Amino acid sequence: MLVCWPDDFIKQLILIFNLYILLPFHNKCHGYGKQIENCGSLQGTWYNQLGSQLILVHLSDGTLEGEYRTSVEVEIGDAGTSHSIVVGSAPYLAGASFGFSVVWNGGQSTTVWTGQCVVCLGGHEKLLTTWLLHSMSSNCHEKWKANRIGRDIFTRYQQKPGPRKDLDTHIPEQPLNYSFSIEGNSKSFVKVKNSKGEQRWPPFTERRNFDLLKNARKRKKNTERREHRKKEPPKPPPCQLAGTWYNELGSEIILNYDKSGLIKGEYRTAVEREEGTAGNTHSRIYGIGNYNEPNTTFGFHVVWRRGASVTGFVGQCFSTCGLDALDKMETLEVNWILWQGIDKCQDHWRSTLYGINTFTKYEQAAGPRQKENTHVPNRAGEDIEEEVPASDSSHSIHDRHLAIISTRTLLFSATSILLICL
Structure with missing residues (x-):
């Protein structure tokens, strides 16, 4: 028995299949276009997940x-x-x-x-x-x-606070809740209560001792190094x-x-x-x-x-x-x-x-040499595999999705013919 489908139903079916075919390709093209546009230059300011700034x-x-x-x-x-x-x-x-x-x-x-x-x-x-x-x-x-x-992942937006050029901060923030004695022992600052019973950190003058003690410790280390160098053998040549x-x-x-x-x-x-x-x-x-x-x-x-x-x-x-x-x-x-x-x-x-x-400075094994006008590995006897030129590599995603479209189009055409002939 021959069954004929209504024309409107067939048109709607064709439209659905077209959307099914083109939508994934549109999304990929959109991403591909953004990659070309946004990754064309690394110029600018970037931030990683730890708060570091890269300009x-x-x-x-x-x-x-x-x-x-x-x-x-x-x-x-x-x-x-x-x-x-x-x-x-x-x-x-x-x-x-x-x-x-x-x-x-x-x-x-x-x-x-x-x-x-x-x-x-x-x-x-x-x-x-x-x-x-x-x-x-x-x-x-x-x-x-x-x-x-x-590994690091850098973005153009800030992921975490850190030193910034526009804030005139250039190194990691040094902890204020630690103080160092000249002898090298360390202890944490402890929150104290004020007259209202509120907990607070010690006053700035006390925290400032962190820098003073650290500098004193550094001077002591430098003195120890100088004394130690007198006993050390001479430095190796440059x-x-x-x-x-x-x-x-x-x-x-x-x-x-x-x-x-x-x-x-x-x-x-x-x-x-x-x-x-x-x-x-x-x-x-x-x-x-x-x-x-x-x-x-x-x-x-x-x-x-x-x-x-x-x-x-x-x-x-x-x-x-x-x-x-x-x-x-x-x-x-x-x-x-x-x-x-x-x-x-x-x-x-x-x-x-x-x-x-x-x-x-001496040769440990044979290889390509400037003086011999050889510049790449010795490929004699190796199987040569066909490769995509580097200039076309950025279009590989585009080509793959064109192939997917062709396959889906063939399937769609065959399906449409079967539906119309049923």
């Missing part, structure tokens, strides 16, 4: 400069006496990977961040980042305890960061270090996770350190394949490392974090790889 200037040469005001520090004074300078590599394209470095307290420690700008739920762009903090070690054997790792270095995998780095503290150079990696991920030539190095104290910490970044991924290196230059007393040599002891590009905020957990390298 970035996105320069035309592909670098980042700015200021960082941290709201936290492991011990009082670790962050220095003012805000810190930011140096980094900007994303090549909207939503591509980036990285930046901050040197704390004259090189006593350095942090590198790697990450990506992603538009999350609610339409707000966020900087999803992983950080690696390296604290200065007295010698090579102490490096095992020098590193901390974590480590020359500039020059050509090689790691245990065969990678080559060429570093230039100027008096402003900027580190620039070239990186030729001997390894890559997949064919082509290192790009078609060497990559640029950009970082920061303390030029006047060459044995302190430093950090630099390497952007791979126009921002498809970025690695942040942080470490220290040692001038007296070696296997024994007769084998003293300069080494760069570094830890690194590699950020791989992600498509959505929920993938933050799988974005980062971590590792350790030791660089020396």
Whole structure:
């Protein structure tokens, strides 16, 4: 028996199917458009979940400069006496990977961040980042305890109070409810009752003793250090960061270090996770350190394949490392974090790889070399997989949803024909 459906019913059915097909695509296009618009530049002020303030200037040469005001520090004074300078590599394209470095307290420690700008739920762009903090070690054997790792999420709106440039506050707020004696003992301030029976903190003059006692304690420590230095062996010679270095995998780095503290150079990696991920030539190095104290910490970044991924290196230059007393040599002891590009905020957990390298002035293994005009890993005999060009990577979401639309359209057409013919 042939059953004919009313024309109005068929039109309504077609309209519902059209909405079903186009609505998900519209939502994705809307998010994609916001990513291009809002993540096109990192210029401006950002705040993380701890209350720290990050001010970035996105320069035309592909670098980042700015200021960082941290709201936290492991011990009082670790962050220095003012805000810190930011140096980094900007994303090549909207939503591509980036990285930046901050040197704390004259090189006593350095942090590198790697990450990506992603538009999350609610339409707000966020900087999803992983950080690696390296604290200065007295010698090579102490490096095992020098590193901390974590993650930050920066937004353009404030998530928590902290030091701010416009308020002329630049370092973490020092606790007023603790006082330090010259001998190093500490005790908490205790709330006292006033004449009305109300609890209150001690008067400002009493809290001010916190600074006075802390300064006295610092003077005592400095005196003890001077006395101790008289008994210490002489300092190791300065480590020359500039020059050509090689790691245990065969990678080559060429570093230039100027008096402003900027580190620039070239990186030729001997390894890559997949064919082509290192790009078609060497990559640029950009970082920061303390030029006047060459044995302190430093950090630099390497952007791979126009921002498809970025690695942040942080470490220290040692001038007296070696296997024994007769084998003293300069080494760069570094830890690194590699950020791989992600498509959505929920993938933050799988974005980062971590590792350790030791660089020396002599070659430890074969690899690409500037003098031999080789710039990428040896790919002879490897299977070459087809990859999407970096310039088209930002459109991958758009292409996937076009494919979904085509599939749904075919299903819709087949369904419509069956309904009309029933």
